Amino acid sequence: MTLKNPVLAHHISSQFNEDLQEVNAKFMAMGGIVEQQVTNAIHALLDTDVNMSLDVQYQEKNVNRLELEIDEGLTLILARRHPAAIDLRMVIAMSKANTDMERIGDEALKIANIAQTLCEEGGSPRGFMETRHIGNQVRVMIHEALDAFARLDADQALEVLRADVDIDREYQSATRTLMTYMIEDPRYISRVLNVLWVLRSLERVGDHARNIAEQVIYIVKGLDVRHTSVDEIEQRVHSR
Template sequence: MAEGRYDSGDGSVAGRQHISARFSAELEAIKNALLEMGGKTESQINLATRALLNGAGDVAQEVVAMDKDINRMEVDIDEQCARIIARRQPAAFDLRLIISIAKVTTDLERIGDEATRVARMALKSSIREPVRGAESQTMAIAEHGSAMLRRALDAFARLDVDAAVRVLLSAQSAQTDYEEGMVLLQAAISNDPTSLKSCMDQIWALRSLDRVGDHACNVAEQVVYLVTAVDIRHVDEPTLVKLLDSGADT
């Protein structure tokens, strides 16, 4: 597999250390910062979901507060990327690393935004009443998105192309939950027009949680690009499967 080239015996980002140890350290640091940001968004999503389903206002507040940190981290990491490009003129893997990190921060920040949106819905609905109707679907979508994100970040940390492709292939599996949830909520509105406001909030939340998976896919695509230098955005599923199968000799 391609990542064999980047097997690091010494714990560096990619294989052997640079002559400039400081450069290696800088890359290591920026990668760790990204993973930390990813971890934070992941827990943000989980907390937001809990807040939504349990109507926990304090947890929702916490999620909203976390977004500030996430935003600051995005700006920091992007700044570091610019600094490394200006000062180090990275090439090859190093260059792809910086490009993909800069892109991944955007997706992570968006995930943070979606989590915040969910948390705001939770705040509103917690004032009125707890959500009803599509709890299990909401739960499933949230768990699915969160798991995709976690696996995509793992793949990034380990430069694991196979894992990244599997994240991409799993993107559709929450589709039925999403559609079911929508049907349920639409039915709830028809049954009880007074629940329109609450159900609309839920639909928005559902949609936000569904988007998390899309962003996780983007992260996974960057992992494939980072390791293999192949851009697999806008590639159809059979090609992805082929990539996975032919992985051994890439």
Template sequence: MRELTTDHISQQFNAELETLRQHFLTMGGVVENQVADSIQALLESDSELAEEVKAKDRTVNQLDGLIDEECTRILAKRQPAATDLRMIVSISKAVSDLERMGDESKKIADHALNLISEGESPRGYVEINRIGQMVSRMVSEALDAYARLDIDQAIRVAKADRNVDLEYKTALRSLATYMMEDPRSISRVLNVIWILRSLERIGDHARHICQHLIYMVKGVDVRHVATDEIENIRSKA
């Protein structure tokens, strides 16, 4: 965030940027809870909690619209440059990732309700729990990195997505084998697979948020940079 100056207009501009930043972090908190609650609702067969996750989607969408309007208004009114411009562009893109995380959490809640109604815990809950914990931690740490402008943590979170992808692929192979051995399980296990797919996508969006943060702080676009090479960003001015 740019430093406040004695100029009234600059102070007002800073206040607008800080409000934008706070709205982003508020939306992030709502989505972070959505992700964690959707997993908990499934593992604990809590249909009421699953419905709460779905209901929060409206709040996420409202914040998405609010932040989009704020970004547009600041760009048109202030015509920011350099760091300020990167901050607005970064938040605008990161908000899109948050909104999609909310959508994926809602999908998880929907599949959880389907599995709860069937009344039987199918194969795959262990994988959901393991990958769910990994992804929830990524989301939390990505938002924490954004709040503190912590590039080192952002890089760690971005690299952690590779482990999620590996766990996801391993789980898919195991579940595919299980369905072939017991065709009666196909309907239930497909719900589990879609949940795992949503978790994997949430991990991707957490990685994207970290990439947007790196762009905001360093001015370097790392969206198409190999994960191992992101380490070099630390030394860039």
């Protein structure tokens, strides 16, 4: 990942930037794997594809390896370069985003495991339409969050935060619908419950993508916007 924001590039020393490039490359590679994990996990569920589910499980070890390598690289940067100000914000943000990225992979693994169970036991009569819709939104969120991080684009990060609000709303609506269905027809409770767990994992993926976007705002604007409404974040970002 190349730092494309000219203001930030001006403030980051060439040696610091060189050290960070290697870590950034691993972070973006990890992001690409995780994004594909989520895509494959959703397809494994919707298409009852056991092989795709197994591929998600296989990629987990690569994600875990990269998480450890990124943490080690950032620790060495702190020890050797003693970054301050915006340089330090970059390292801190990368460390936190690294954790969120690994947790997205964990949620993808949960979905893949449920997909494998449903392949073996039979699909759910309800919930796949909601899964497809929310899953598509979440995949876009991950991609946009990674792109915002690569380009250090606070406005694009704000769009990710807005998308998370929409996903939370749709998740709650889908949950109510499926709960009502189970009450009215208890024959498929276990299968529909599995779909509810999938939707919960997708909602959490959205939360982690939001966290990554918040780190972009922290790097660019120096603002800690966690636990803050989107409207307030937008006002604070555009006032600086």
